[in-house]
Amino acid sequence: MTGPAKTLRSDTEEPTVVDTTAATATGSGVVLDGVQVVYPTSDGSIEAVRHASGTVSDGRFVSLIGPSGCGKSTLLDVVGGLLATAKGSVSINGETVRGPRRDTAMVFQEDSTLHWRTVLSNVAFGLEIAGVSKKEREARARDVINLVGLAGFEDRHPRELSGGMKQRVAIARALLLDPRILLMDEPFGALDQQTRMFIGRELLRVWDETRKSVLFVTHDIQEAVYLSDEVWVMSARPSTIKSVITVDLDRPRVAGTMADPRFHELTTEVWELLRVESEKALQYRGELP
Ligand SMILES: Nc1ncnc2c1ncn2[C@@H]1O[C@H](COP(=O)(O)OP(=O)(O)O)[C@@H](O)[C@H]1O
Numbered sequence: 001m002t003g004p005a006k007t008l009r010s011d012t013e014e015p016t017v018v019d020t021t022a023a024t025a026t027g028s029g030v031v032l033d034g035v036q037v038v039y040p041t042s043d044g045s046i047e048a049v050r051h052a053s054g055t056v057s058d059g060r061f062v063s064l065i066g067p068s069g070c071g072k073s074t075l076l077d078v079v080g081g082l083l084a085t086a087k088g089s090v091s092i093n094g095e096t097v098r099g100p101r102r103d104t105a106m107v108f109q110e111d112s113t114l115h116w117r118t119v120l121s122n123v124a125f126g127l128e129i130a131g132v133s134k135k136e137r138e139a140r141a142r143d144v145i146n147l148v149g150l151a152g153f154e155d156r157h158p159r160e161l162s163g164g165m166k167q168r169v170a171i172a173r174a175l176l177l178d179p180r181i182l183l184m185d186e187p188f189g190a191l192d193q194q195t196r197m198f199i200g201r202e203l204l205r206v207w208d209e210t211r212k213s214v215l216f217v218t219h220d221i222q223e224a225v226y227l228s229d230e231v232w233v234m235s236a237r238p239s240t241i242k243s244v245i246t247v248d249l250d251r252p253r254v255a256g257t258m259a260d261p262r263f264h265e266l267t268t269e270v271w272e273l274l275r276v277e278s279e280k281a282l283q284y285r286g287e288l289p
């Protein structure tokens with residue numbers, strides 16, 4: 001944990017602000033405009049995010065990467081309408097976000113399956129709550145189960161599934177209401193490297209078919225570059241969106257993408273930006289001299 005005195009130290013530093021709000025005028029996509037988030041705590045307030053601006057244009061895949069504790073989850077929660085800003089705003093297609101919205105769905109790192117329910121009824125749960133008939137909700141759930149590659153597993157229970165399959169259930173559940181925007185907070189963070197690679201490719205296939213806008217939090221540089229159109233690199237806390245790296249690799253991304261010299265250049269570029277910020281974060285926490 002960090003104390004208030006240290007928070008003040010970074011208050012004297014000028015944040016580098018990268019303003020990518022070009023789409024603000026038209027209001028299309030997800031627009032973060034000068035977002036600041038402050039958490040009140042028993043020993044003072046913590047400024048988690050100082051100034052985050054950026055636009056996720058319709059249908060784009062954007063990754064958010066930054067040092068641990070810099071405010072990635074905080075920012076995602078703000079976009080998802082779960083957390084209020086102290087300053088600035090988030091708008092979606094011109095409407096200010098004031099709470100959770102039907103056109104936005106979230107996927108988290110933790111296993112969110114209901115262990116006593118089958119895959120089918122886990123996925124259909126959102127429509128059950130909404131009072132949709134069993135026949136209709138199961139038909140729609142089967143569609144998204146097919147989409148995420150879980151056909152044949154409808155009647156299984158979560159205990160019979162691998163970690164990767166449970167995350168597919170979470171993705172299917174998020175897709176069920178056909179949101180325009182998917183917010184994903186380290187969704188593959190608990191999976192082993194190989195599973196991560198495969199499920200990442202599966203996610204791109206689903207994204208290609210559905211063309212949702214995606215804001216994807218990860219701490220994995222290769223994953224960020226492999227999946228995304230843009231990688232937003234956050235600074236140490238109190239954070240800003242320090243740089244936006246445009247990933248100009250061909251799509252579809254394939255196994256060979258990672259062998260492309262350009263992939264190497266881009267991951268190196270992200271690492272250089274991230275290294276500086278991670279060092280600051282570690283020094284601040286006393287984990288580096
Ligand atoms: N509910 C909370 N109350 C107080 N501080 C919080 C709360 N949630 C997060 N924080 C603090 O805000 C900062 C950013 O947290 P978070 O968004 O979870 O970071 P990240 O996801 O980048 O690791 C951290 O310093 C964290 O300790």
Ligand SMILES: [Mg+2]
Binds near residue numbers: 072073074
């Ligand atoms: Mg987080």
